[in-house]
Amino acid sequence: MTPARNYTLSTSLQKNVEIIKEIFLNDDTLIHRPFENQRNPDLKCCIFYIDGMIDANIINKNIIVPITRNPVLKAEGNIINYLQYQIITSNEIQKTNDTNQLVTAIISGDTVLFVEGFPEALIINTKGWKTRSITEPVSERVLRGSREGFTESIIMNLSMIRRKIQTPDLKFEFLVLGNQTQTKACICYIDGIVNKKILTELYQRLENFNLDGALGINYIQECIKDHPLSPFKTTGNTERPDIVAAKLLEGRIALILDGTPVAMTVPYLFLEYFQSNEDYYLNFYFASIGRLLRILGFIITTSVPAIYLALVTFHQELIPTPLILSISAARQDVPFPSILELIILLTTFEILREAGTRIPTYIGQALSIVGALVLGQAAVQARFVSAPIVIVVALTGITGLMVPSLSGVAILSRASLLLLSALLGLYGYTFGVTAWLIHLFRIHSFGVPFTLDLTSFHLQDLKDTAIRAPWWYMKYRPKQITFNRRRIKSD
Amino acid sequence: MLITMLLLSGCWNYREIDKLAIVSGLAIDKNAQGDQFLLTAEIIDLKETMTQSKIASRKIEAKGESIFDAMRNMIKISAKKLYWSHAKAIVVSKDVATQDIVSIVDWISRDHEARITLNLFVSKEQTASELLFQQSVTTDIRSFEMEDMLMGNRSLSKAPNVKVYEFMNDLSEEGISGILPALGITMNMDEKTAELSGTAVFKKEKFIGFLDEEDSKFLLFVKDKIKGGVYTIKVEEESPNEIITLEIFKNKTKITPVYNNDILSIMISTTTEVAIEEQNTTNNYIDEEGRKKLISIAEKTLEQDVENTIKKVQQDFGSDIFGFGRIVKAEMPSLWKTMDKKWDTIFKDLEVHVNSEIKIKNSSLTSAPLKVGD
Numbered sequence: 001m002t003p004a005r006n007y008t009l010s011t012s013l014q015k016n017v018e019i020i021k022e023i024f025l026n027d028d029t030l031i032h033r034p035f036e037n038q039r040n041p042d043l044k045c046c047i048f049y050i051d052g053m054i055d056a057n058i059i060n061k062n063i064i065v066p067i068t069r070n071p072v073l074k075a076e077g078n079i080i081n082y083l084q085y086q087i088i089t090s091n092e093i094q095k096t097n098d099t100n101q102l103v104t105a106i107i108s109g110d111t112v113l114f115v116e117g118f119p120e121a122l123i124i125n126t127k128g129w130k131t132r133s134i135t136e137p138v139s140e141r142v143l144r145g146s147r148e149g150f151t152e153s154i155i156m157n158l159s160m161i162r163r164k165i166q167t168p169d170l171k172f173e174f175l176v177l178g179n180q181t182q183t184k185a186c187i188c189y190i191d192g193i194v195n196k197k198i199l200t201e202l203y204q205r206l207e208n209f210n211l212d213g214a215l216g217i218n219y220i221q222e223c224i225k226d227h228p229l230s231p232f233k234t235t236g237n238t239e240r241p242d243i244v245a246a247k248l249l250e251g252r253i254a255l256i257l258d259g260t261p262v263a264m265t266v267p268y269l270f271l272e273y274f275q276s277n278e279d280y281y282l283n284f285y286f287a288s289i290g291r292l293l294r295i296l297g298f299i300i301t302t303s304v305p306a307i308y309l310a311l312v313t314f315h316q317e318l319i320p321t322p323l324i325l326s327i328s329a330a331r332q333d334v335p336f337p338s339i340l341e342l343i344i345l346l347t348t349f350e351i352l353r354e355a356g357t358r359i360p361t362y363i364g365q366a367l368s369i370v371g372a373l374v375l376g377q378a379a380v381q382a383r384f385v386s387a388p389i390v391i392v393v394a395l396t397g398i399t400g401l402m403v404p405s406l407s408g409v410a411i412l413s414r415a416s417l418l419l420l421s422a423l424l425g426l427y428g429y430t431f432g433v434t435a436w437l438i439h440l441f442r443i444h445s446f447g448v449p450f451t452l453d454l455t456s457f458h459l460q461d462l463k464d465t466a467i468r469a470p471w472w473y474m475k476y477r478p479k480q481i482t483f484n485r486r487r488i489k490s491d
Numbered sequence: 492m493l494i495t496m497l498l499l500s501g502c503w504n505y506r507e508i509d510k511l512a513i514v515s516g517l518a519i520d521k522n523a524q525g526d527q528f529l530l531t532a533e534i535i536d537l538k539e540t541m542t543q544s545k546i547a548s549r550k551i552e553a554k555g556e557s558i559f560d561a562m563r564n565m566i567k568i569s570a571k572k573l574y575w576s577h578a579k580a581i582v583v584s585k586d587v588a589t590q591d592i593v594s595i596v597d598w599i600s601r602d603h604e605a606r607i608t609l610n611l612f613v614s615k616e617q618t619a620s621e622l623l624f625q626q627s628v629t630t631d632i633r634s635f636e637m638e639d640m641l642m643g644n645r646s647l648s649k650a651p652n653v654k655v656y657e658f659m660n661d662l663s664e665e666g667i668s669g670i671l672p673a674l675g676i677t678m679n680m681d682e683k684t685a686e687l688s689g690t691a692v693f694k695k696e697k698f699i700g701f702l703d704e705e706d707s708k709f710l711l712f713v714k715d716k717i718k719g720g721v722y723t724i725k726v727e728e729e730s731p732n733e734i735i736t737l738e739i740f741k742n743k744t745k746i747t748p749v750y751n752n753d754i755l756s757i758m759i760s761t762t763t764e765v766a767i768e769e770q771n772t773t774n775n776y777i778d779e780e781g782r783k784k785l786i787s788i789a790e791k792t793l794e795q796d797v798e799n800t801i802k803k804v805q806q807d808f809g810s811d812i813f814g815f816g817r818i819v820k821a822e823m824p825s826l827w828k829t830m831d832k833k834w835d836t837i838f839k840d841l842e843v844h845v846n847s848e849i850k851i852k853n854s855s856l857t858s859a860p861l862k863v864g865d
Contacts, residue, residue, distance in 0.1 A: 316506070321635070332509055332537060338507065425505075
C-alpha cells in the first residue's frame with residue numbers, strides 16, 4: 001500500500017474515487033457505493049467502506065436513505081456542510097481532507113463519504129463487527145464475585161471499567177501502538193490518586209515501543225520492563241474488570257489493548273503474585289489462610305526437590321533415624337543416583353502437564369496429574385525409581401499449580417536450586433536462595449521496589465501482605481505507588 | 492568461570508544413601524590377653540520384599556589394636572562403609588570400662604560422624620556383645636531399644652540418663668567423677684533379654700563398681716535429676732505391711748557446703764512433689780490429719796534412704812560421684828584450694844545432712860480410700 005500522504009484530494013469525485021482505489025489496490029474487501037439524490041441526480045456522492053467492519057443497517061438507513069430520498073436536496077451551496085449537520089443521522093461525523101485520516105477511518109470500520117465538487121470527505125461512524133459476549137475468564141475464576149471478563153473490543157472493556165468506577169476523575173487516554181497493526185490502546189488512571197511520575201514514565205516507555213505489532217499485552221510488557229532479563233514480571237496481567245478497578249483505586253495505572261482481553265497494570269509488586277481477588281470477597285480469616293497457603297506452596301515447590309536431594313545425598317545425619325531407614329529401604333536396588341531420578345521424574349511431570357494443557361477438554365489437567373502419579377507408581381513397582389522420589393515430585397508438581405502466574409519462575413528456580421544442591425549440598429542450596437533473594441530485592445517496577453511492603457516495619461504497610469486485614473482496618477494506600485494515602489475519608 | 496568452579500568441585504562428599512551401612516549400636520570388648528579390642532557393631536539390614544520392607548539388624552565383628560582400627564577392619568566383612576551418625580548406643584564391658592574409657596570417649600568426641608549425644612552403657616555381664624544379641628521385646632533393633640529404655644527411664648528413675656557429653660564434662664572437671672547407666676540380662680517369660688538396671692560408678696577414669704537400682708534412685712535425688720518415679724514407703728509403726736506408693740512428679744535439690752570450726756559438712760535439702768498413687772489399706776491418709784502423718788513419715792524415710800546411699804558410696808567406692816567437690820569449688824574456692832589434693836580422703840568421712848520436704852499434690856482421681864463394706 002503506497003503511503004497515503006502522497007495524495008491530495010481534488011474536487012472531482014472521479015479523481016477522489018481513483019485515489020482511494022489506488023491506495024487500496026488489491027484489497028477486494030473495499031466496497032465503493034456511488035449514489036445520487038432521487039429528485040436531483042446532479043447531487044452525486046459515493047461512499048467507501050470495508051466489508052465486514054461495518055454495520056450495513058447504519059449505512060443503509062442513516063446515510064443512503066437520507067441522501068437519496070430527501071426531496072429538497074440540491075447540488076448547490078455548501079452541500080457538504082448541509083449533509084454533515086442536517087441530513088446524515090449519525091452519532092459521529094467528521095469532515096477532513098487528510099487522506100491519512102480517511103484511510104485510517106476506512107480501515108477501522110468507518111464509512112467515508114465523497115461529494116462531487118468538494119475536496120473534502122465526511123467520516124461517518126458505522127462500526128459494527130461481531131464481538132464475543134461477556135463471559136467469565138477461564139483462568140481467573142472466583143467463587144463469590146462478579147463473573148464478567150474483558151472481551152476483545154476495547155470500547156466494551158472501557159465501559160466495564162467505567163461502570164465500576166463512576167467518578168469523573170477516572171481518565172482514559174487513547175494512543176496507538178504498533179507500526180503495522182496500529183492497535184488502539186488506552187491508558188486509564190484515577191486523577192488525584194495516581195502517581196504522576198509513574199504515569200510520565202509509562203508514556204515515555206510507550207513512545208519507544210517500536211515493534212510492528214502489538215497483538216497481545218506481552219509484546220508491550222517485554223519492551224517496557226525495567227529489567228528485561230529477569231524472569232519475574234514487573235507488570236501485571238488480568239482479565240477481570242473488578243481487579244483492574246481495584247488496582248486503579250490503589251493508584252495504579254491500567255493499559256487496555258484492543259483485540260486482547262488481557263489488561264496490563266503498572267506497577268506490579270512481588271506480593272501481587274500471591275493476591276487473588278477472591279481474598280477480598282471472602283472473610284479475612286479465610287483469606288489470610290489462603291494467602292499464607294499460596295506463599296507456602298511457592299516455597300515448597302521451589303525448595304523441596306533441592307532440600308530432599310541435599311539431605312539424602314550429602315547430609316544424611318540431619319534426617320531422623322526412622323525416616324532414613326525407610327528411604328534407604330526404598331532405594332535398594334534402584335539403578336540411578338538420586339539426582340538423576342529427580343531430574344527424570346521432574347521433567348516427566350512437566351511434559352505430562354504441558355501435554356495436559358493441550359488436551360481440549362476440562363479434564364485434561366486432572367488427567368495429566370493422575371497420569372503422572374500412575375506412571376510414578378508403575379515406575380516404582382518396576383524398580384526404576386524409588387517411592388520417596390515420587391512423593392517429592394508429586395508434592396512439587398501440585399504446589400506448583402497453586403500460583404499459576406509464577407510457574408515460569410518456579411521451574412527456573414527449582415532447576416537452579418536443584419542443580420546447586422546436587423553439586424554442593426545445603427551450601428549450594430543456600431547460595432542459590434541467596435542469589436535469588438538478591439535478585440528479587442534488587443529489581444524495580446517502574447521505580448517502585450519490587451518487594452515493597454515485604455520488609456516494612458510499619459504496621460499499616462503490612463496489612464495486605466501475607467495476611468489480609470479486614471477492610472475497616474486498611475486505611476492507607478500503598479506508600480510508593482501513590483502520594484494520596486488516605487483511603488477512608490476521615491470526618 | 493563461576494560455572495567451571497562449581498562443576499569442578501564435582502559431587503565432593505556426595506554419598507548415595509543405599510551405599511551406606513547404617514550402624515545403630517556398638518559393643519566394645521577386650522580379648523582375653525587384653526591387647527586387642529573386639530568390636531561388635533549392629534547394622535541395619537534392609538530387605539525389601541516387593542512392596543514391604545522389613546527392618547532387621549545384623550551384627551558384624553572385628554578385631555583391632557585400637558578402636559578406630561577395629562572399626563575400619565569391619566569393612567573387611569561388610570561391603571559398605573559404616574555410617575555412624577545414627578548410632579544411638581555404645582555398650583562397653585567392665586574390663587574396657589576399667590582401662591580404656593578415655594580412648595572411647597575421645598573417639599566419640601573427635602570423629603565427625605559420631606554424635607556426642609549418644610548413650611554409653613556399661614555391661615554387667617561378662618562381655619558387652621552378648622547384650623546386643625539378646626531378643627528384643629518391642630523393636631527389632633537392639634540399640635534403638637536401649638535408647639528407648641533410657642528415655643523411658645524418666646518415669647522410672649532407676650538408672651542415670653547420662654549422655655557422652657555429660658560424662659565427658661564429669662571426667663574433665665575437678666571434684667566429680669562420672670557415672671554411666673548399666674545394662675544386665677534378665678529372664679523375661681523364659682527368654683533372656685536386656686534390662687536397664689543401676690549405675691556404673693567411676694573413680695576418675697576407672698570403673699570401680701555398680702550401684703543397684705534403689706541406690707541409683709537416691710543418687711539421682713542428690714544429683715537433682717529426678718523427673719518422675721515411684722517411691723514406696725512403709726508405714727510400720729502403726730500397722731506392719733502397710734505400704735503407700737507415692738508417684739514423684741517434681742523434685743528440686745539444693746546442696747550447700749557448710750564450713751564450721753574447720754569442719755566441712757554438706758547440707759542437702761530436697762523438695763519433692765508427689766501424689767498418692769496406691770495404698771493397700773483403707774486407712775485414710777488423705778484427709779488433713781492422715782496427710783500430715785504421711786508426710787512426716789515420708790520425709791523421714793527419704794532422708795534416711797539418701798543418707799544411707801551416700802554413706803554406702805563413701806565407704807564402698809570412695810568416689811565423689813555426687814559432685815560435692817564441684818560445689819565446694821564453686822562456692823568456696825579458697826577453701827577448695829586447700830582441699831583439692833586430699834579430696835578423696837576428705838570425701839570418705841564427709842558429714843552429710845539431708846533435709847527433705849514432701850508436698851502431696853493430690854491423690855490422683857479418688858479423694859478417699861476405698862471403702863470395704865460387708
